[in-house]
Amino acid sequence: MFEESKEATFMKKHFQKYYLTHKVDSVPDVERREFGYGVFKRKIANRNLAFSGVDGMNRFLCEKTPLFFSYSNSYYSFPDKQPMQNKGWLQSDLIYEFDADEINAVCEKTNGVWVCNKTFGEENAVEEIDNKQWFLDKSLELSKQQLFRLVDFLEEDFGFDLEKIAVNFSGKAGYHLHIRKKEIQKLNKKSRIELVDYITGYGMYYDNIGFELEKALSCPKGNGLWGKRINKGIKEFFKKDSKEIARITKLPSAKLNMLMKNKPEVINGIEKGLLYDVGARTNKEFWKSVIDFVVQTYMVPIDRQTSIDLHKIIRVPNSLHGETGFIAKELSIEKLKEFDPFNDAVVFGEDMIKLFVKHTPKFSLKGKFFGPYENEGIEVPLYCAIYLVGKGVAELR
Amino acid sequence: MDEILVFAQKFPFTEKAKMQLKDSTISIDDIPEVIVRKAALMISRANSKQAYSLEAMNPTNEMLENELMAFPTAKLILSVMQTTRMIEKFCEMIRKKAFHEIIDSAKPKEIAIELANDFKLDYTRIEDGEEFEIALIDYLEILFVDDETKLVNKRVEKGSVFLGLNDFARFLSEKAYKKVFDSLPIDKESVPKDLVKIAKSIDSQLVHIEHKRFDAKLSGKINPALFPPSMQELYQKQLAGKKLGYYERLVLAAFLYQVGMRKQEMLTLFSKSPDFKAHIAQYHINRVFEKELSAPGYKKISEYGIIVSKEEKVFKHPVQYYVSKMRASNRMKNAVKEKEEREKNV
Numbered sequence: 001m002f003e004e005s006k007e008a009t010f011m012k013k014h015f016q017k018y019y020l021t022h023k024v025d026s027v028p029d030v031e032r033r034e035f036g037y038g039v040f041k042r043k044i045a046n047r048n049l050a051f052s053g054v055d056g057m058n059r060f061l062c063e064k065t066p067l068f069f070s071y072s073n074s075y076y077s078f079p080d081k082q083p084m085q086n087k088g089w090l091q092s093d094l095i096y097e098f099d100a101d102e103i104n105a106v107c108e109k110t111n112g113v114w115v116c117n118k119t120f121g122e123e124n125a126v127e128e129i130d131n132k133q134w135f136l137d138k139s140l141e142l143s144k145q146q147l148f149r150l151v152d153f154l155e156e157d158f159g160f161d162l163e164k165i166a167v168n169f170s171g172k173a174g175y176h177l178h179i180r181k182k183e184i185q186k187l188n189k190k191s192r193i194e195l196v197d198y199i200t201g202y203g204m205y206y207d208n209i210g211f212e213l214e215k216a217l218s219c220p221k222g223n224g225l226w227g228k229r230i231n232k233g234i235k236e237f238f239k240k241d242s243k244e245i246a247r248i249t250k251l252p253s254a255k256l257n258m259l260m261k262n263k264p265e266v267i268n269g270i271e272k273g274l275l276y277d278v279g280a281r282t283n284k285e286f287w288k289s290v291i292d293f294v295v296q297t298y299m300v301p302i303d304r305q306t307s308i309d310l311h312k313i314i315r316v317p318n319s320l321h322g323e324t325g326f327i328a329k330e331l332s333i334e335k336l337k338e339f340d341p342f343n344d345a346v347v348f349g350e351d352m353i354k355l356f357v358k359h360t361p362k363f364s365l366k367g368k369f370f371g372p373y374e375n376e377g378i379e380v381p382l383y384c385a386i387y388l389v390g391k392g393v394a395e396l397r
Numbered sequence: 398m399d400e401i402l403v404f405a406q407k408f409p410f411t412e413k414a415k416m417q418l419k420d421s422t423i424s425i426d427d428i429p430e431v432i433v434r435k436a437a438l439m440i441s442r443a444n445s446k447q448a449y450s451l452e453a454m455n456p457t458n459e460m461l462e463n464e465l466m467a468f469p470t471a472k473l474i475l476s477v478m479q480t481t482r483m484i485e486k487f488c489e490m491i492r493k494k495a496f497h498e499i500i501d502s503a504k505p506k507e508i509a510i511e512l513a514n515d516f517k518l519d520y521t522r523i524e525d526g527e528e529f530e531i532a533l534i535d536y537l538e539i540l541f542v543d544d545e546t547k548l549v550n551k552r553v554e555k556g557s558v559f560l561g562l563n564d565f566a567r568f569l570s571e572k573a574y575k576k577v578f579d580s581l582p583i584d585k586e587s588v589p590k591d592l593v594k595i596a597k598s599i600d601s602q603l604v605h606i607e608h609k610r611f612d613a614k615l616s617g618k619i620n621p622a623l624f625p626p627s628m629q630e631l632y633q634k635q636l637a638g639k640k641l642g643y644y645e646r647l648v649l650a651a652f653l654y655q656v657g658m659r660k661q662e663m664l665t666l667f668s669k670s671p672d673f674k675a676h677i678a679q680y681h682i683n684r685v686f687e688k689e690l691s692a693p694g695y696k697k698i699s700e701y702g703i704i705v706s707k708e709e710k711v712f713k714h715p716v717q718y719y720v721s722k723m724r725a726s727n728r729m730k731n732a733v734k735e736k737e738e739r740e741k742n743v
Contacts, residue, residue, distance in 0.1 A: 158533055159556020183534045191537035194548040201549060208550035224552035224559075 006396050007389045008040035012065050014386060015320050018347060019061040023054075024069075026168075026317035026330055028180065030054050032075035032090065036313045038068030038322060041392060047313055050080035067322025067390075070313040073178070075185075084311055091185035094192065095314055096199075097306040098146050099174035100139040132391060134361050135173040140341050143174045150177065150300045151333060153199050157225050160184075162333055169341050171321025171328035176314060192308045201226070201299040206291055213275070213287045221273035231270050233294030238266055249289045255279060320347070325386030343367060346383045353385035354378070354397035360388070399458055404511065406451060406461045407498040409468035410491065410577050411515040417465060426589050428470055433592070435467035436474055437599055443490035444483065444603050446689060447655075447716070450494060454711060470592070476582035477596040480603050488578045492542060493691065496570035501694045501713065506562055512569050516576075529565045530557045539571035540578070544688060546571055619656050623726060625718040626706040627698065628652050638669040644701035646670075650685045652692040655716050660686055692716065 027033060035057070036047030047070075051057040061069065072079065073095045077088030147167070154160040154177075166178040187195075197203050206213065209227050210220025219234070220227030238245070242260045245251065251259065255278050259266065266276040278286050306312055315321065317330045326345035346366050357373040364370070365384055377397060380388070388394035405414035423429065442449040451464050475487055495512070502508045506526065513520055513529075521530040536558040539546060546567050552559040560568060588596075621632055631649040635641055641649065646667070653663055660682055667678045684690070692698075694714045695705050712718045 156555065157553045159554075187537055188540075190541050194537060194541055197547065198549045198553065203544075203547050204549045209552075225554055226549070227552075 005040065007394075008067075010396055011040060011067055011322065011325075011386065011389060014325075014348060014382065015067060015322075016062060016065040018320060019058070019065060022318075022347075023058050024061060024316060024318050025054055026166075026319075027054075027057070027071050029075055030057050032077075032079060034072040034074070034076060034079040034087065034313065035316075036070045037064070037066030038070075040067055040322065043068045043322070044070065044313070048080050048082050050078075061319070067320070069316045069319040071316050072311065072313050074310055074312075089310065092187075092310045094179040094181075094184050094187065094195070095306055095312065096150060096177040096179075097170070097174065097303040097314065098143045098150075098176075098301070099170065099172075099303065100133075100135045100143050132393060133173070134363060137340075137342060137364070140173060144336065144339070146300050146302075147175045147177065147336065149298075150199065150302065153300060154179070157198070158195070165333070166317065166330060167333060167336055168315075168317035168328050168330045169326070169339065169345050171315055171319075171326045171345070172324050175336075176317070176328075178317075189308055189310060192310075196302065196304055196307045198226075199300050199302060200304070201295040204295065206288070211275075211287070211291065213284045213291075217275040217277055217283060217287075218273050219270055219275055229298045230291055230294050233298050234270055234290060235267050237290055237294055238263055248293050249286050251278065251282065251286055255282060321390075323390045325383060325390050348381075348383035348386050350381045350383070352379050353382055355380065355385055355388060355394040356397055357388060357394045360393055399461070402458060402461045402465070404508075406456075406464045408495060408512055408515070408573070409465055410495075410573055410580075411512065413515055414465060414468070417462075418469065421462065421466060423466055425473075425587075426591075428466070428589075428592070429463075432463050432466045432470055433595060435463060436470035437595065439467060439471045439490070440474060440478070440483070440487065440599055441603070443487040444480065446486065446489070447720075448493060448497070448691065448714060449490055450497075450713065450717075452717060452721075472577075472581060472583055473588045473592050474596045474599065477585055477588050477593050479597075479600050484578065484581045488574045488581075489542065491577050492570045492574035495573040496566055497694060499566040499569065500563065501696050505566065509562065509566050509569060512573075513565075516569070516572055518569075518572070523559070527562065529560045529562075531560065531568070532556060533558055536568065538575065539568065540575050541571070542574055543567055543571060619653075619658055620723065620726070623719055623722040624652075624656075625709045625712075625715045625722075627703055627709060628715050628719075631703070635666055635669060638671060640671050642702075645703060646681075647690075648692050648698055648701065648703060650682065651690040652715050654685050654690060655692055656719055 030051050030053055033050070034047060035049040035051065036044050037049070039045045045066075049060075051060065060066075072092075074087075074092040075090040077090060079087055081087050151162070151165070154165065155162060160179060160181060164179060164181040166180065168176050168178075170176055204226070209230075210218070210223045211227075211230075212218045219231055222228070240248075242256055245259075246253070246256050249256075259276065259278060262276065269276050275283075275287055277283065306314065315328045317328055319328055320326070321328055324345075325348055326341065327347050329339075329345050331339055342364055343366050354377065356375075356377050357371075358375060360371045360373045362369060362371045365387060366381075370380060370384055385394070389396070401413060402417060405411065405417040408414060423432070439449050451460070453460060456464075471487065475483055499505050499508050499512065509529075510522075518535065519532060522528070523530055533553060533556045536548065536551075541547065545564075548558070551564065621629065624632060628649065631641060631645055632653075635646075635649060650663060650667070653666070658666075663682050663685075664675075664678060667673065667682065668675070670678075692715055693701075695709060695712065698715070699705050709715070709718055712721070
């Protein structure tokens with residue numbers, strides 16, 4: 001069933017040890033869920049599995065020990081039946097997923113390296129070497145910030161009770177948020193699309209939320225949360241330097257100089273529900289570019305497919321991730337603030353393991369720095385060995 | 398006129414309508430021909446994406462009852478039809494009808510409330526009754542057929558959606574869509590044999606109409622001479638290259654779309670505008686076609702400041718006027734033909 005390489009056996013052996021002493025009990029209604037699993041270097045090798053309960057699921061983890069373990073957001077009458085229509089869909093949790101790679105997709109890729117200009121200026125948030133992404137603290141911090149922004153949408157706009165929201169680290173580079181509110185579970189795909197579109201600002205007509213970009217030149221005054229977010233964002237926008245504003249809005253320099261001179265007036269105008277007049281011919285284009293930018297900044301770049309797919313399988317919270325050895329740790333919103341994946345998600349011990357490493361940047365785990373390495377033999381703690389072997393950049397010696 | 402019956406006829410999917418039908422003496426196995434014909438007309442209109450409404454200014458109770466009965470009859474026929482997407486088209490027609498019945502009525506707020514109550518919708522009226530607050534979960538139950546209902550363009554706070562009257566009417570009409578959609582198809586076994594025959598006949602006629610419509614579009618068989626005077630005026634102004642206002646252009650474009658003008662023809666017509674910009678015109682015309690925009694009713698047209706003649710005011714909608722003139726013109730042509738045939742034979 002599993003790949004028989006030395007590395008695969010090594011990973012499996014240590015995962016098994018972990019599962020024998022750590023029961024996974026994070027999936028409500030196990031008997032109604034479809035499960036899938038993955039092997040070394042293959043996240044989903046099989047799906048359409050079902051268990052009669054938590055004990056059966058844990059027995060599977062201990063005996064078969066998959067390196068990736070996923071479950072369906074949906075509840076079915078017959079979760080192991082195939083094809084999908086024979087499963088008898090009952091309801092689905094609403095799941096939102098952030099991955100640092102998704103978030104950084106918003107940023108630019110330069111010379112084979114992901115560079116996120118959004119939050120960290122010109123610094124790298126993710127490094128890519130030999131087609132492998134190395135997520136840095138910063139990129140996971142960015143995922144976390146986005147998650148808090150999402151929580152704000154869920155709580156303030158949608159009125160979801162935070163107690164019904166379960167969050168877990170993905171085990172690699174992002175976070176998953178599961179909403180198990182009864183009324184939400186029955187939502188169809190179209191309704192889920194509406195929620196995603198709302199959160200991502202997709203399909204927004206600025207005039208419908210209170211902006212008039214031509215004649216009246218007005219912005220919403222205390223009318224709707226998106227309107228408030230955009231107003232706040234516009235004020236933030238004008239804190240940027242003139243070069244950046246010119247780049248984004250393509251405003252001619254004479255008009256830009258005038259605008260910069262009148263910055264306080266521009267910002268005060270927003271409070272009063274008025275947009276600054278940059279010129280009759282330019283207003284619409286200028287303000288549209290400003291609002292477009294603000295919406296892109298304030299929207300939450302969740303994984304669209306995960307949010308709307310009623311038949312998705314996603315990592316089981318508190319299971320291990322076969323690419324990192326990290327635990328997909330369940331967290332409360334409160335604990336999330338302090339959570340450091342490169343420390344708090346590391347579960348393996350300190351026994352020293354000998355490896356041959358191909359190519360890595362400098363990285364840190366459990367507060368210790370490792371690398372950079374290039375085609376060399378090393379001896380590192382077990383948790384680091386699993387991290388490198390799982391990523392496919394190291395072989396056992 | 399019985400007020401409840403009027404409401405039931407306008408919104409035949411409601412509980413009030415069901416109650417009215419319960420009192421009916423008409424048996425499902427013996428539906429009068431006049432009702433079956435109305436039901437067939439409903440289906441045909443739905444197929445051609447045309448509006449359907451009772452075309453009588455002062456209908457009698459009998460006419461209202463027939464209209465009301467035509468709705469479940471149409472549902473029975475639809476349930477055994479083979480034409481693709483017919484159920485969706487029918488529901489869409491009902492949605493649009495419901496929206497216009499609310500917005501074009503003399504008391505839209507009251508009608509909307511009556512309909513909301515019939516749906517047993519939990520809502521709160523705020524801002525002196527000008528705004529409606531409903532739970533997000535209730536809002537999400539609709540199928541979002543109408544782009545204008547997109548959640549991202551609504552005020553959403555703490556699990557509530559706040560809707561002005563127009564948006565509330567859109568929401569209710571979406572609820573109507575879903576209610577009818579969820580109720581179809583009816584179990585085929587319960588459809589009387591006579592209606593099965595009729596369904597087959599409509600299926601084959603629709604195939605024929607589809608071909609005819611395709612030809613008509615190709616040859617652009619619209620007859621501006623039969624346009625209602627208000628539309629005629631706008632059309633002539635546009636042809637002459639005079640500048641139309643925003644709403645004048647929008648109404649004209651939607652009307653021309655409804656009567657079958659092709660995109661390229663429309664672009665050519667609007668290219669005569671003194672302030673014509675190809676990419677802007679193209680964008681607006683594309684939107685008319687993509688959104689399948691309908692021209693507003695005469696009430697709204699008047700509100701836009703477009704002059705509506707007395708002759709038109711007996712109709713609710715400019716397309717109704719055009720259709721009725723087309724029919725009259727066809728009848729006239731047929732009568733002339735028949736007369737010529739008779740004279741030949743003599």
